[in-house]
Amino acid sequence: MTLSILILIPILTALLTFFVRKKTKDIATVGSIVLAGFAGYSVTLFNTAERGMQLLEYYTWFTVDSFEVALSLGTDGISYPMILLTALLGVVAVLVSRREIKKDERQYYALLMLLIASIIGVFASLDLIVFFVFWEAVLVLMFLLVLKWGGKERKYAAMKFLVYTGIGSAGLLLVIILLAVFAGTVSLTDTFVLEPWVQYTIFCSLLFAFFIKIPIVPFHTWLPDAHVQAPTAGSILLAGVMLKMGGYGLLRLGLLVVPDMTVVFQTFLFAMGTLTIIYGAWVCLAQHNLKKLIAYSSVNHMGFVLLGIAAGSTLGVTGAVFEMLSHGLIAALLFALAGLVHQKSGTFDIDKLHGLVSVMPRTAWLLTIAALGGLGLPSMTGFIAEFLVLFASFQTFGLWTILPLLGIILTGGYMVRMLSRVVFGKSKAKLSEKKVNIIPFAILTIVIFILGIFPFLILSIITASAFT
């Protein structure tokens, strides 16, 4: 029952916020905290010695002839950290929304809660048809959040997001149909026997679907637009967990359904991952919009996830999952801080934000910590993640790994540039950081440090993945 409770808590909260009509914020807050609390409790139920899927649940939904579609839930070392991350970011997203969202709160929190439920659903479902339902629900809910509570050009950004990622979903749907036809099953607990050409077709459409979602260069341009226009909570969930749906999908479907293909396409995956790392970082160097910079830095970091997957080894997969987790935390912190800065100063323009430290010291120092985390400073999660991925990459691709290593230098470059422009210097603006709720930022920072210094806390879970 654990996983279905994790999905049901936010759905219930959504219903409550929508129908109670009073104390909307507080209901949402309590709901998200209960969710995070239960997720924390569920860690005790997760058996790290178990090698396959666990916390299994199975409810038949409908059958067509002999083809059964079921709400089949289960988790392993790859998806469970993502579920925990979603629960954690749910709290952060609700807390940062409390001051930012002023119109139609009921609808907003209900949609936000449904979004969280759907994301957990994506990570927890083992039946691909249910998986796809959750997947599409996430897109639509996010679309609505950007469309209604976004920035000035929200309509353009929301449409672009929906259409672009929707086209990606078509690839995913094709995969599911192919599996249903040629393997006769869409349940991830089964083994798939497929002819080579089907495998090729499946893998190519998987790449198409997930390259858009992760996103991998050159399929990334929906991301900066969506991020810049999205409300802060939307950005947090978008960068924090929704991008990970792509990485997760590639890991889950790529390695479980067509494992041979990841070896065939290894070089290609490496090239795309490296391109994404270097290109993402380089584009960051010339950004003038703080939120856009963080968005491109997400592109940069998600390249490491693909690099880990490309390496194909257990170490690579572990590194990729750790990188997803790490980036989920750090990007969420960066976006939360960018949102706070925008709330106080009314701008994301880097050139106007000069010298934040003299007017909003706490925010500025948190931003410094987050940026240093982003460039992979030891004692934070980013370092361990990048080390594992690069290590795996060296083992598989040898000296070619020097290219992503150069990407690290560029990453350092844009983060330091951002710090010296935004954080340091003398500010002319009159800002204040009174009445700022420091809790969401503190939660993220503490988790980033704890997992960076004691990575075994989460590595023991990741190691219990299905692919050892």
Added chain:
Amino acid sequence: MVDPAFILLPFGCTVIYALLVRKYAGYVGSFAGLVTLCLLPMLSRGLVEVPWFVAAGEEFFWSMMVDNLSLLLGGVVGGIGIFVFFYSTGYMTEKEDLRRFYAVLALFAMAMLGVVFSANLFQLVFFWELVGVSSYLLVGFWHQKETAIRAARKAFLTIIVGDAFLLGGVILLWTYYGTASIPVLLESVEANTVTILAGIGIVIGAISKSAQFPLHDWLPDAMEGPTPVSSFLHSATMVKAGLFLIARMLPLLVAVGLAPVLVIIAVLTIIISACIALVETDIKRVLAYSTMNQLAFILLALGIGATTAALFHLTTHSVFKALLFMAAGVMIHTAGTQDMRKMHIRSGKNLVAITTLIGVLALGGVPPFSGFFSKDAIFEGLLAHGDITLLVVFSIAVIMSAAYIFRWYFMLFSKSGKKAHANLGMTLPLPILAFLTVVGGGGMWLFFEWWHEHAHIGITAVISLGLVGVGWLIAFAIYRKDLKILWLSHSGLAHFCRERFLFDKLYSSLGRFVQGIGAFWAWFDNNVVDGLVRGIGHVAVILGDLLRRIETGRIPTYVGALILGFITIVMAVQFL
């Protein structure tokens, strides 16, 4: 016996204390240095290894190793730390953000201890990068100053380049040898391409931290930081981390034939830094270039295998250079400027003048001060090595280092100037460090005994004294007696030196170049990649629009289409 992990505790606690309490954090830090120093002899020697975490079968260890090398560097960090924290209590005023200052300074000291006691390369990199970031935060401590921000950025970017290479080297070694443990690696080293590449990575990492050619240009700019920071990080300890790494990995670097590379880097750095130090007019920048110069001496000694001499010079240099920086801080405090031409400090019988003179004599290499003995030990090593070119270069370097440091002294001090003064916090460390500089030379025999070698002083002592005399004479003639060979200072060469051999310009153009390409990619991304996406969107809309126009709503169109379709089908059936 105490577990070596405890060595991180005193400064670790100082970080927390500074963050939470702030008050008296300087004294607490000073005390932490003392505790560190007392802990050192109590540490259990050898290797302590504890599993840290496991990722997909790869085991990561927390391992500390206590040997002469780590104890020596640990002693330098703890010992100089005592004085630097104490000095800071006088130097920093209450208006500054003391919480951040002491927390980061203590974080640095802790990370530095972590580096020197690490027994595996992963852990070493872990602390190594923390050292780099604390340097970044301290150089940019006065973040309202644009020059400080730029200096901090430059220092950090150079160090990040080194970090990336070091990381690559470490992963290469781990991949090939299956371990990151330093003792195991040093035992099982083979001379092959992988190890050479890893060695190059390690050397690049080391020279970026130790400000050696060609990654040296950040150090003079880093003088924008507060003086205690310059004294602690950028002369006594942090810049020694690179040399420590080379000393630690020396068997590996020698085995793959990288020792000559170290020598070449050292020689180039010696020449460049000495030339610039001779024309620089900023009191702290001269010291920065002299630090670079002296570090290159140490690197040279490591390159020719005179490890003991190198480490001896490393130790003595840490003491007298920390002394000189602290004295410089007092003089800046007195004069209110850093331009040596305007400072005019009174020489003679006062504390600052005397202690500075002791530091200058030690750096110049005059007996009986510590610098003389350690420099002589390097000279002995070079003589034993027997390379004539190196001996000549070193001799010139000794002359030049004596010349630039006496020039520094003569430009600063005169009989008619102001008497240097400051509060007790700033002045108290000076006589103690000066005392250590005086007795440090005599410590040579003890030091070499401790290292299981024998110290030796011979003919080189006389030669080097002569060379120092020449250097002194040059400085004395030009800067005291105003001998008019100053055309030299107007020559193209001097100008070139003042322009820092154009490295500053080179690196800023490089930065602008990379940035420019970034701007191009951003444009490309916005217009080409996204333009394509938007284009496809537009095409879809236009196509949809065209198709929509077919539905005119008029009956004749539909009937016409119906007939056309019917004819097509009939013809198709006929022909097939």
